[in-house]
Amino acid sequence: MLPPISRADLMRDLRVLGIRKGDILNLKVSMASIGYVAGGPRTLIGALLETVSTEGTLVAESFVRVYPLPLSEENSRHISDRYTPSYAGSLANAMIHYPGSCRSAHPVQSFTAIGKLAQTLTSNHTPDSYAYDVLRVMAQELDARNLKIGTDAKVTGVGTTHVAIGLLGLHQNRPALGTNYYDYATGEVKTFRLNWSGGCAKGFSNFIPLYYSYGAVLSEGKVGQADSKITSMKKTLEIELETLTRDKTFFFCGNPKCTSCRSWDFSPDPLPSSKAETKQESAQTPRSGLLKRVARGTKLLAREVITGV
Numbered sequence: 461m462l463p464p465i466s467r468a469d470l471m472r473d474l475r476v477l478g479i480r481k482g483d484i485l486n487l488k489v490s491m492a493s494i495g496y497v498a499g500g501p502r503t504l505i506g507a508l509l510e511t512v513s514t515e516g517t518l519v520a521e522s523f524v525r526v527y528p529l530p531l532s533e534e535n536s537r538h539i540s541d542r543y544t545p546s547y548a549g550s551l552a553n554a555m556i557h558y559p560g561s562c563r564s565a566h567p568v569q570s571f572t573a574i575g576k577l578a579q580t581l582t583s584n585h586t587p588d589s590y591a592y593d594v595l596r597v598m599a600q601e602l603d604a605r606n607l608k609i610g611t612d613a614k615v616t617g618v619g620t621t622h623v624a625i626g627l628l629g630l631h632q633n634r635p636a637l638g639t640n641y642y643d644y645a646t647g648e649v650k651t652f653r654l655n656w657s658g659g660c661a662k663g664f665s666n667f668i669p670l671y672y673s674y675g676a677v678l679s680e681g682k683v684g685q686a687d688s689k690i691t692s693m694k695k696t697l698e699i700e701l702e703t704l705t706r707d708k709t710f711f712f713c714g715n716p717k718c719t720s721c722r723s724w725d726f727s728p729d730p731l732p733s734s735k736a737e738t739k740q741e742s743a744q745t746p747r748s749g750l751l752k753r754v755a756r757g758t759k760l761l762a763r764e765v766i767t768g769v
């Protein structure tokens with residue numbers, strides 16, 4: 461049997477992989493892939509914090525469940541707040557409870573951060589924000605890096621594909637989903653309706669060869685027993701924007717039965733109900749000012765880049 465993996469082991473592996481003082485990291489971690497870590501995810505967080513130092517910042521998604529709208533009586537009892545458990549795994553939940561962590565106030569796609577820029581990155585991510593705006597800021601304004609611990613098969617994406625989908629305004633027809641949440645600004649419990657497009661996890665891997673070809677993969681190695689890699693969020697976003705501007709369907713998985721890939725405005729073989737849902741959604745969910753602003757930013761960005769999630 462292998463000995464437990466210690467904080468010192470993790471720090472050594474992280475340094476060899478290329479994690480440096482001052483790094484701003486988006487974490488995508490499969491704890492199970494690392495092996496048995498003494499102390500669990502808190503040990504990894506400690507090792508990461510010591511490696512990036514007080515100058516660095518750790519960010520992880522801490523998304524919460526949504527339910528069909530209108531909410532049933534039972535589901536209406538789930539109220540998203542600062543400490544609602546995330547389905548995103550043990551690291552996410554350890555981040556939520558880590559001393560000094562900040563969690564954004566988005567009721568569903570919340571991000572939790574620790575370190576120098578934690579407050580800055582999370583404080584503007586509110587119920588009115590685009591779901592993945594934290595990652596957009598990290599990619600476009602901070603040149604942050606994505607640390608994936610676990611194989612591409614185990615851990616989906618590099619943090620930026622949803623940003624590209626949002627920036628390009630690609631629209632998916634989704635069922636009405638949401639959750640109740642506690643609005644810290646007003647002290648009221650409100651209902652939040654999901655207002656962004658998702659994407660096909662299988663199809664997101666179509667981008668992987670491009671990340672390698674265009675220099676977005678900065679280093680690869682092991683953390684514990686897990687295959688791990690660092691990618692440049694700025695570069696993966698540029699690659700995704702450029703690719704999706706040329707071909708909106710690039711992230712489709714190719715499975716003719718995939719309901720996710722058949723639910724977009726531009727799906728070649730849309731689900732029969734998609735058109736009706738589109739009308740209903742646009743009637744009920746006017747795009748917020750922020751989304752419009754994001755969409756405008758996208759056009760500018762796409763021009764700059766094509767010029768390139």
Ligand SMILES: [Zn+2]
Nearest residue numbers: 660713718721
């Ligand atoms: Zn698919």
